[in-house]
Amino acid sequence: MSHAAPPAHYTSMGLDSRKMGFWAFIGSECLLFGSLISTYLVYQGRSVAGPTPSQILNIPVTSISTFDLLMSSLWMVLALAAVQRGDMKWAKIWLLGVAIGGTIFLGFQFYEFSSFVREGLTMQANLFGCTFFILTGTHGAHVTVGVLWMLTLWVRALQGKLGPQHAMTVEIAGLYWHFVDVVWIVIFTLVYLLHK
Amino acid sequence: MPDSHAVDQPHPVEHPHPTAGTYIRVAIILTVLTVLEVGVFYVPAFHPVLVPVLLTLSAIKFAIVVMFYMHLKMDNKFFTLLFGGPLLLAGAVMLGLMFLFGVLTLGR
Numbered sequence: 249m250s251h252a253a254p255p256a257h258y259t260s261m262g263l264d265s266r267k268m269g270f271w272a273f274i275g276s277e278c279l280l281f282g283s284l285i286s287t288y289l290v291y292q293g294r295s296v297a298g299p300t301p302s303q304i305l306n307i308p309v310t311s312i313s314t315f316d317l318l319m320s321s322l323w324m325v326l327a328l329a330a331v332q333r334g335d336m337k338w339a340k341i342w343l344l345g346v347a348i349g350g351t352i353f354l355g356f357q358f359y360e361f362s363s364f365v366r367e368g369l370t371m372q373a374n375l376f377g378c379t380f381f382i383l384t385g386t387h388g389a390h391v392t393v394g395v396l397w398m399l400t401l402w403v404r405a406l407q408g409k410l411g412p413q414h415a416m417t418v419e420i421a422g423l424y425w426h427f428v429d430v431v432w433i434v435i436f437t438l439v440y441l442l443h444k
Numbered sequence: 445m446p447d448s449h450a451v452d453q454p455h456p457v458e459h460p461h462p463t464a465g466t467y468i469r470v471a472i473i474l475t476v477l478t479v480l481e482v483g484v485f486y487v488p489a490f491h492p493v494l495v496p497v498l499l500t501l502s503a504i505k506f507a508i509v510v511m512f513y514m515h516l517k518m519d520n521k522f523f524t525l526l527f528g529g530p531l532l533l534a535g536a537v538m539l540g541l542m543f544l545f546g547v548l549t550l551g552r
Binding site: 278318321326442 | 468482499513520
């Protein structure tokens with residue numbers, strides 16, 4: 249049996265206050281990632297010691313993890329659509345898919361980080377290492393939070409505590425997940441494909 | 445005495461979301477754009493225009509996800525303002541820092 253959804257509070261504009269608050273949070277996240285990406289770009293090509301991006305970045309592997317994250321965004325909207333129409337069987341499948349997709353992305357990142365460290369790129373090695381690990385690590389931390397959030401929703405769905413009346417809860421989780429995806433779209437281009 | 449709160453209570457404004465078919469078409473477009481990005485990166489003929497091409501493809505992907513998956517195309521424009529304002533500010537700060545540190549220059 250599905251539990252009752254918490255009462256929705258609407259602003260004077262008729263907007264869901266939780267959704268509006270979350271969009272404001274995403275706006276603040278734009279500034280956080282804007283500052284980290286700026287720092288990376290400002291120090292790009294100024295390392296006095298290697299390894300440099302062109303020596304170490306693995307574009308094929310990162311392309312696969314980028315595709316994985318893009319697909320997880322598709323699964324997220326399909327999960328939301330399933331919750332909205334009350335199809336909880338498919339909602340559970342898609343929510344678990346998003347969590348697995350995020351975990352695969354984190355696995356790729358762990359592989360990348362560990363191989364970089366083996367090749368001598370650490371946070372202390374040079375400016376590239378410092379700014380790269382801070383930027384992609386912060387993004388990875390966001391993906392980790394997203395995976396835990398999706399697993400929480402999945403468990404609630406398994407317990408019968410998630411239903412169509414909780415569609416806004418899933419939509420807000422989706423906004424977070426898609427934001428993490430669009431940040432990666434920017435990072436993939438600026439850090440991986442346009443490296444110096 | 446009438447309940448003024450009941451009279452003033454705003455009506456929720458909900459906009460219909462895209463269908464699953466639209467979401468899948470968007471995913472196909474995003475996949476094609478990602479393949480193009482990686483393809484352009486590996487084709488030497490594109491290297492003189494690599495920066496504008498990749499930035500354009502990335503901006504298109506960004507806009508598509510935000511418009512369709514985050515529903516800004518259908519939702520209330522105030523959400524676009526809440527997101528677009530800080531996004532523009534972040535972009536301005538980024539450009540400012542890049543000019544300040546000499547990554548970007550005007551003229552010579």
